Amino acid sequence: MTDIATYNFAYLDEQTKRMIRRAILKGIAIPGYQVPFASREMPMPYGWGTGGVQVTASIIGPDDVLKVIDQGADDTTNAVSIRAFFRKVANVAVTTDTATATIIQTRHRIPEHPLSAGQVLVYQVPIPEPLRFLEPRETETRKMHALEEYGLMHVKLYEDIAKHGRIATTYAYPVKVEGRYVMDPSPTPKFDNPKMHRSPALQLFGAGREKRIYAVPPFTDVVSLDFEDHPFEVQTFDQPCALCAAENVYLDEVILDDHGGHMFVCSDTDHCEKRRADGHRGHLAPESHLAPGKMEPAQ
Amino acid sequence: MTDEPLLRVSGLSKFYGSRIGCENVTFDLWPGEVLAVVGESGSGKTTLLNCLSTRLLPSSGTASYRMRDGQFRELYRMSEAERRFLMRTDWGFVHQNPADGLRMTVSAGANVGERLMAVGDRHYGKIRATAVDWLSRVEIDEDRIDDEPRAFSGGMRQRLQIARNLVTGPRLVFMDEPTGGLDVSVQARLLDLLRGLVTDLGLAAIVVTHDLAVARLLSQRMMVMKDGRVVESGLTDRVLDDPRAPYTQLLVSSILQV
Amino acid sequence: MPTPLVVSDVAKSFTMHLRDGIKLPVVAGVSFSIRAGECAVLGGPSGAGKSSILKMLYGNYAVDEGQIIVQHEGGLIDLANASPRTVLAVRRQTIGYVSQFLRTVPRVSALDVVAEPLVERGEERESAREKARALLAQLNLPEKLWALPPATFSGGEQQRVNIARGFITEHPVLLLDEPTASLDAKNRDVVVALIAEKKAAGVALLGIFHDQDVRDAVADRIIDVTSFAAGKIAA
Numbered sequence: 001m002t003d004i005a006t007y008n009f010a011y012l013d014e015q016t017k018r019m020i021r022r023a024i025l026k027g028i029a030i031p032g033y034q035v036p037f038a039s040r041e042m043p044m045p046y047g048w049g050t051g052g053v054q055v056t057a058s059i060i061g062p063d064d065v066l067k068v069i070d071q072g073a074d075d076t077t078n079a080v081s082i083r084a085f086f087r088k089v090a091n092v093a094v095t096t097d098t099a100t101a102t103i104i105q106t107r108h109r110i111p112e113h114p115l116s117a118g119q120v121l122v123y124q125v126p127i128p129e130p131l132r133f134l135e136p137r138e139t140e141t142r143k144m145h146a147l148e149e150y151g152l153m154h155v156k157l158y159e160d161i162a163k164h165g166r167i168a169t170t171y172a173y174p175v176k177v178e179g180r181y182v183m184d185p186s187p188t189p190k191f192d193n194p195k196m197h198r199s200p201a202l203q204l205f206g207a208g209r210e211k212r213i214y215a216v217p218p219f220t221d222v223v224s225l226d227f228e229d230h231p232f233e234v235q236t237f238d239q240p241c242a243l244c245a246a247e248n249v250y251l252d253e254v255i256l257d258d259h260g261g262h263m264f265v266c267s268d269t270d271h272c273e274k275r276r277a278d279g280h281r282g283h284l285a286p287e288s289h290l291a292p293g294k295m296e297p298a299q
Numbered sequence: 300m301t302d303e304p305l306l307r308v309s310g311l312s313k314f315y316g317s318r319i320g321c322e323n324v325t326f327d328l329w330p331g332e333v334l335a336v337v338g339e340s341g342s343g344k345t346t347l348l349n350c351l352s353t354r355l356l357p358s359s360g361t362a363s364y365r366m367r368d369g370q371f372r373e374l375y376r377m378s379e380a381e382r383r384f385l386m387r388t389d390w391g392f393v394h395q396n397p398a399d400g401l402r403m404t405v406s407a408g409a410n411v412g413e414r415l416m417a418v419g420d421r422h423y424g425k426i427r428a429t430a431v432d433w434l435s436r437v438e439i440d441e442d443r444i445d446d447e448p449r450a451f452s453g454g455m456r457q458r459l460q461i462a463r464n465l466v467t468g469p470r471l472v473f474m475d476e477p478t479g480g481l482d483v484s485v486q487a488r489l490l491d492l493l494r495g496l497v498t499d500l501g502l503a504a505i506v507v508t509h510d511l512a513v514a515r516l517l518s519q520r521m522m523v524m525k526d527g528r529v530v531e532s533g534l535t536d537r538v539l540d541d542p543r544a545p546y547t548q549l550l551v552s553s554i555l556q557v
Numbered sequence: 558m559p560t561p562l563v564v565s566d567v568a569k570s571f572t573m574h575l576r577d578g579i580k581l582p583v584v585a586g587v588s589f590s591i592r593a594g595e596c597a598v599l600g601g602p603s604g605a606g607k608s609s610i611l612k613m614l615y616g617n618y619a620v621d622e623g624q625i626i627v628q629h630e631g632g633l634i635d636l637a638n639a640s641p642r643t644v645l646a647v648r649r650q651t652i653g654y655v656s657q658f659l660r661t662v663p664r665v666s667a668l669d670v671v672a673e674p675l676v677e678r679g680e681e682r683e684s685a686r687e688k689a690r691a692l693l694a695q696l697n698l699p700e701k702l703w704a705l706p707p708a709t710f711s712g713g714e715q716q717r718v719n720i721a722r723g724f725i726t727e728h729p730v731l732l733l734d735e736p737t738a739s740l741d742a743k744n745r746d747v748v749v750a751l752i753a754e755k756k757a758a759g760v761a762l763l764g765i766f767h768d769q770d771v772r773d774a775v776a777d778r779i780i781d782v783t784s785f786a787a788g789k790i791a792a
Contacts, residue, residue, distance in 0.1 A: 151417025227423040545574030
């Protein structure tokens with residue numbers, strides 16, 4: 001482990017963490033409400049998760065086990081850097097295992113493995129205001145939230161159907177939290193929206209550049225907006241993961257060569273690896289990945 | 300005809316520091332009645348309109364509105380939420396510049412449908428059918444429903460703004476120079492359309508205009524304002540054909556004869 | 558049957574504020590009444606104030622002094638001091654007016670211009686149009702013009718649209734401001750017949766007719782406006 005003497009625990013000073021914790025508590029008390037906070041400069045550029053990092057830094061303790069994912073993957077630059085950052089500045093244990101993590105910081109995915117009570121999911125949020133693209137004035141959007149004037153959200157969905165024949169919004173799909181605030185779930189695929197609903201885990205959202213924190217406490221209603229004649233639907237995939245044969249999970253397309261070869265694999269790398277370790281096998285899985293004796297018969 | 304007015308305005312004044320926006324304006328407006336407020340720029344007519352539509356709070360005076368349940372409510376004692384609700388259901392506001400009253404980057408259909416969605420309509424098919432109906436009522440081709448108002452001419456934008464306002468069946472519509480900035484031929488068409496809609500729907504309207512011809516065509520009653528005060532009011536044709544106040548006589552005599 | 562219209566001691570002047578506030582007296586001491594089923598005609602040279610009297614009776618001109626009592630919906634109303642809203646109600650239900658000129662509205666067909674007063678009184682649009690067609694036919698307006706806005710019509714054609722519009726309703730009082738001015742002999746006769754119908758129906762009519770023949774044909778009585786000359790009283 002690295003020496004942390006030169007840093008305050010978890011990088012932020014205690015007053016800052018106190019300020020952020022108060023914002024978090026307020027956010028939890030008013031599910032879905034965007035709490036302004038004095039976002040700090042972090043040693044990474046905006047857009048790389050400065051909001052999520054500040055939230056994580058404010059709630060993390062020496063006993064926590066941290067997992068960081070970027071679009072579901074534990075092994076991409078952003079995830080690796082943030083994980084390394086907290087190992088350095090908070091000296092905490094890190095993991096890729098969803099089930100054993102106490103804090104999971106995420107960029108744009110919710111893990112496939114169901115979260116449990118006691119876990120905290122920290123989202124990195126680029127634009128927290130769901131009304132922003134239709135109403136540029138912050139004064140106005142805050143008033144709209146205060147007065148629960150959410151007709152505009154449906155205008156956006158209306159436009160989708162008018163242009164594409166269906167609700168074409170596939171990520172950052174707006175939700176209503178506990179029947180009151182409309183919230184941007186961050187650019188997660190709408191596939192993950194149902195996982196937010198009554199999740200036993202605490203969900204915290206940090207937007208560093210926009211200086212907003214919001215939260216969904218455990219077991220809170222999170223309902224995706226829709227029309228009666230165009231109900232909310234998640235994406236479906238017509239084939240299982242090419243590596244672990246998982247179905248009903250979110251898949252990424254991976255290009256294999258210059259000749260149009262491609263495959264669809266789990267976006268959640270931890271989930272995929274665990275399944276392969278358990279002997280599940282997709283049609284493109286290399287033999288060597290399979291543990292001996294656990295091979296499933298080809299389907 | 301109802302025995303009670305829709306709007307009662309009494310002693311309404313708005314001061315900007317020591318300057319007068321409008322002073323001591325009193326009138327009643329009945330359902331189905333169109334009141335024109337005329338005067339030159341700076342006469343206070345727009346200040347009055349903004350006070351009446353609660354976009355601006357007056358310095359003194361009262362305005363009460365008969366809600367759909369028949370009860371009069373003092374406008375300036377309502378919560379902002381109630382006022383805004385009134386504004387997008389029972390009232391309309393037609394701006395001189397359509398860009399101020401439309402969402403320029405969403406389609407015509409969504410512009411019309413927004414108020415429906417705001418009051419809780421959640422059936423896409425029905426919202427769209429209503430939008431189609433309203434577009435035809437304001438003489439916009441159905442095949443323009445998915446176009447953004449940015450692609451519309453000035454006259455079309457103004458008609459779209461009117462449809463957007465009328466879709467929830469308001470009882471009172473505020474209009475600020477609704478034909479300002481339009482070509483004369485486009486103006487005539489719009490006026491005729493407005494006149495028809497106002498009659499067919501039994502709308503009450505308060506129309507601010509500096510154009511006496513617009514006032515004559517649209518309104519039954521008229522208030523002439525100068526320096527923030529109402530200098531003359533009465534039946535529109537009476538005020539225009541037999542103007543009594545010096546300023547009204549000046550206004551009427553200044554009309555260019557074609 | 559009560560007298561539908563009683564005018565007593567009405568005075569009218571114009572104050573010209575743009576010309577140093579000079580006061581132009583028009584009429585004073587105007588007093589007369591019109592019975593149901595009667596057609597009275599205002600007589601006197603032009604400039605005597607005939608049109609001004611008609612316009613006061615319609616609420617189009619303000620009244621300086623006096624009373625204009627109208628039998629309106631079972632009550633009596635003083636038009637000289639009535640609120641705009643009351644004047645509008647009186648115009649809708651009680652007093653009709655046929656002016657010399659048609660004030661046209663862009664894009665509204667002649668047929669609808671004529672039918673409009675009935676629709677305003679709550680009649681179904683189709684049955685109102687049916688009556689409008691009958692009247693326009695009676696007034697010999699070519700059928701091909703009915704669907705067109707009257708703005709481009711000739712003076713005589715516009716006048717006939719105007720007359721039809723004025724005569725279509727069953728207002729108990731009807732004011733006629735030179736309705737036959739630009740009509741040919743045949744159509745003048747139609748108007749005379751229409752006035753006779755109104756009289757038979759018990760309508761009180763007050764008119765200005767410069768055409769001697771028409772005046773003789775319709776007038777039960779001439780009210781000499783020169784006796785109301787403002788100078789006489791004011792002096």
